[in-house]
Each structure stands twice: as structure tokens, then as C-alpha cells.
Amino acid sequence: MKLLEQQLIDEYQKDLPVCSRPYLEVAKRLGVTESDVVSALKRLKENGTLSRIGPVFNHKKAGASTLAAMAVPEAVLAEVAERVNAFEGVNHNYAREHKFNLWFVVTAPDQDQLQASLKAIELSGGYKVMSLPMVKSHFIDLGFKVKWQ
Amino acid sequence: MDDISQLRLRKAIQNGLPLTEQPYLTLAQELGLTESQVMQAITDWQNDGMIKRFGLVVKHHSLGYTANAMVVWDIPEDKVNNVGELLSSCDAVTLCYQRPRQLPEWNYNLFSMIHGQDRETVLQQLASITEQNDLADFKRDVLFSYKLFKQCGGQYVQASHELASKGLTFKEQSL
Numbered sequence: 001m002k003l004l005e006q007q008l009i010d011e012y013q014k015d016l017p018v019c020s021r022p023y024l025e026v027a028k029r030l031g032v033t034e035s036d037v038v039s040a041l042k043r044l045k046e047n048g049t050l051s052r053i054g055p056v057f058n059h060k061k062a063g064a065s066t067l068a069a070m071a072v073p074e075a076v077l078a079e080v081a082e083r084v085n086a087f088e089g090v091n092h093n094y095a096r097e098h099k100f101n102l103w104f105v106v107t108a109p110d111q112d113q114l115q116a117s118l119k120a121i122e123l124s125g126g127y128k129v130m131s132l133p134m135v136k137s138h139f140i141d142l143g144f145k146v147k148w149q
Numbered sequence: 150m151d152d153i154s155q156l157r158l159r160k161a162i163q164n165g166l167p168l169t170e171q172p173y174l175t176l177a178q179e180l181g182l183t184e185s186q187v188m189q190a191i192t193d194w195q196n197d198g199m200i201k202r203f204g205l206v207v208k209h210h211s212l213g214y215t216a217n218a219m220v221v222w223d224i225p226e227d228k229v230n231n232v233g234e235l236l237s238s239c240d241a242v243t244l245c246y247q248r249p250r251q252l253p254e255w256n257y258n259l260f261s262m263i264h265g266q267d268r269e270t271v272l273q274q275l276a277s278i279t280e281q282n283d284l285a286d287f288k289r290d291v292l293f294s295y296k297l298f299k300q301c302g303g304q305y306v307q308a309s310h311e312l313a314s315k316g317l318t319f320k321e322q323s324l
Contacts, residue, residue: 008205009205009207009212012204012205013202013204013205013206013207014202014203014204015202015203015204016203016204016205018173018188018191018192018195018203019188020171020173020174020184020188021170021171022172022173023170024170034170038168038169038170041168041205042168044205045168047211048208048211049207049208049211049212050205050206050207050208051165051206051207051208051300051301051302052164052165052166052206052301052302053165053166053168053172053204053205053206054162054163054164054165054166054203054206054302055162055163055191055194055200055201055202055203055302056200056201056202056203056206056302057163057199057200057201057302057303057305058198058199058200058201059303061197061198061199062159062199062303062305063303063305063306065303065305067248067260069255077296078296078298081296081298081299082298084298085298085299088304088307089304089307090299091299091300091301091302091303091304092299092300092301093297093298093299093300094217094294094296094297094298095294095295095296095297095298096219096292096293096294096295097292097293097294097295098290098292100254100255100292102298103219103292103294104298104299105303107303107304107305108305108307109305109306109307113307130251130254130255131251132248132249132251132255132260133248133249134246134247134248135246135247135248135249135258136230136233136246136247137245137246137247138230138233138234138236138237138245138246138247139237139242139243139244139245139246140237141201141202142202143202143204143205143207144207144209144212144214144243144264145240146207146212146214149213
């Protein structure tokens with residue numbers, strides 16, 4: 001990975017400038033041009049390193065969310081995952097090594113709609129949903145610290 | 150800015166800013182707002198804590214961090230805050246949340262995430278975290294991921310939201 005791409009990842013997972021030309025501001029700080037920054041971000045997006053540029057919301061303030069899990073027979077896991085993924089509020093859906101082998105986050109505008117989504121997911125997925133809403137966060141999200149090779 | 154405009158803006162940015170030189174202006178034009186209204190709203194949300202961080206959101210897997218372990222712990226209630234603080238201060242830990250137990254099938258109340266370049270490294274990191282923080286007596290389990298089915302930002306404002314009933318439509322943003 002190019003140095004500029006590494007710098008962008010190291011320094012701008014938080015506090016992206018909120019000004020008319022944020023990438024010009026970033027470029028000035030890093031000693032490159034605005035188009036260098038935009039091109040680098042486009043490359044990162046295209047090669048799949050970058051999920052997006054934007055906000056990470058606080059679950060509690062932005063709406064309602066929970067971590068949900070299902071215990072699904074391995075043979076139908078992909079099929080069930082696809083049905084679960086069809087719900088707009090589902091994100092971060094992973095297969096994990098456990099009896100509960102399908103883990104996903106569900107978000108909704110409010111608690112009532114979250115509960116309704118969980119029921120609908122259970123019905124469509126065909127397996128019981130275990131819901132584990134966050135009780136307390138011990139973590140301040142500053143982005144992911146990459147150890148470059 | 151009124152409530153509906155705020156929701157429309159949240160809907161627009163939850164999947165990422167457009168990758169243009171003036172992203173806030175681009176958003177403003179799409180939503181019928183001014184650039185300064187968009188910037189003010191985002192700044193306000195950062196200040197009031199609704200936005201935890203604002204910037205690049207990376208995919209661990211694409212960066213070579215292919216081992217992703219959810220490490221869950223069964224910690225007595227009187228110690229869980231303390232252990233949560235200890236875990237969250239470890240470099241290798243990328244998330245640390247308390248969640249309720251769901252007895253009888255789920256007995257863990259503290260969730261931490263470790264992303265590593267391989268499984269062996271993650272297990273070594275976990276071993277040293279356990280030893281350094283004196284956590285060996287607590288029951289724990291390690292749930293490595295083995296397939297990613299979906300990864301995106303939280304969709305708090307949804308198409309099914311009441312706005313839909315007001316006849317408003319959204320243009321999906323995908324950077």
C-alpha cells in the first residue's frame with residue numbers, strides 16, 4: 001500500500017475535517033494535492049479496504065440496536081444468512097465457531113421497530129433469535145490501529 | 150434545520166459521504182439544503198455524541214486482519230465494570246461491551262473483539278491479556294468468524310421509516 005493511503009488510514013479514521021473542501025485540508029496537512037487525496041480514497045474504496053467515509057453513530061443516541069445470534073444447522077447457514085441479510089437493519093453478519101453460529105447486528109429507528117424486526121427476522125430466518133443488547137460500552141472508538149508490515 | 154431534513158441527512162450519510170471534492174455541498178444539493186446547514190448538523194452531532202467518530206471506516210479483512218475473534222467472558226456483576234475497563238485498555242482489543250446473559254443457553258456478559266493477522270496471533274494476544282490482567286479464573290469462550298455475510302454501517306434511519314409515508318424518497322449514497 002502506498003504511503004499516502006497508509007497515512008489516510010492512520011490519521012483520518014476520526015476527525016475528518018468538516019469544511020467546504022475537506023480533502024484539500026487533509027492534503028495541506030499531509031503535503032500532497034487535493035486530487036492525490038481523492039484518488040487515494042477512490043483506490044481504497046475500489047480495492048475494498050475502505051467501507052465508507054462518514055459517521056460511526058452512537059447506537060444509543062442514533063436509534064435502537066442489538067447484537068443477535070442464531071443457532072443454525074451448518075448445511076443451511078448460507079441460505080439463512082441470506083434471508084437475514086435481506087432486512088435493511090441488519091449489518092455485520094458473520095458466521096462464528098459456536099453452537100450459536102450466526103451473529104449479526106440489528107439497528108432500527110426505535111425500540112418498538114427493533115423488536116418488530118427481530119420477530120420478522122426470526123420468522124423469515126426460521127430459527128430462534130437470541131438478542132443481546134448493549135448494556136454498557138467500555139470502549140472509545142478511535143478507529144482501528146493498523147500495524148503496517 | 151427541521152426534523153425531517155435531519156433524518157434525511159442521517160439517512161444520506163449513514164452509508165458514507167459522496168466521494169467528491171465538496172462532499173457536504175454534494176449532499177446539500179441532493180437534499181435541498183445549504184452546504185453550511187449540512188456541515189453544522191454534522192458538527193452538532195459530533196459535539197452531542199450522536200456521532201462517535203467521523204472519517205474513514207476500514208474493513209479489517211482487506212487490511213490483512215483476517216482473524217476476527219469475539220471473546221466472551223462470564224464475569225461476576227461486581228467485577229464486570231472493572232474487567233471491562235481493563236480489557237478496553239488492551240491494544241489488541243477493538244471493542245468491549247457489556248451485554249445481558251440469556252440463561253440457560255448464554256452465560257457470558259462481557260464481549261470483546263480481537264482482530265489479528267492470523268488465528269495463532271490472536272490466541273497469543275488473548276493468552277497474554279488473560280495473564281496480565283489476572284483473568285484466568287473466569288470462564289470465557291472464543292468465537293472466531295469464518296465467513297462474512299454482510300458488512301455495512303448501522304441503518305438507523307430506514308426506508309420503512311415514517312418519512313416514507315410522507316412521500317419522501319431517498320437517493321442511496323454509496324460513496
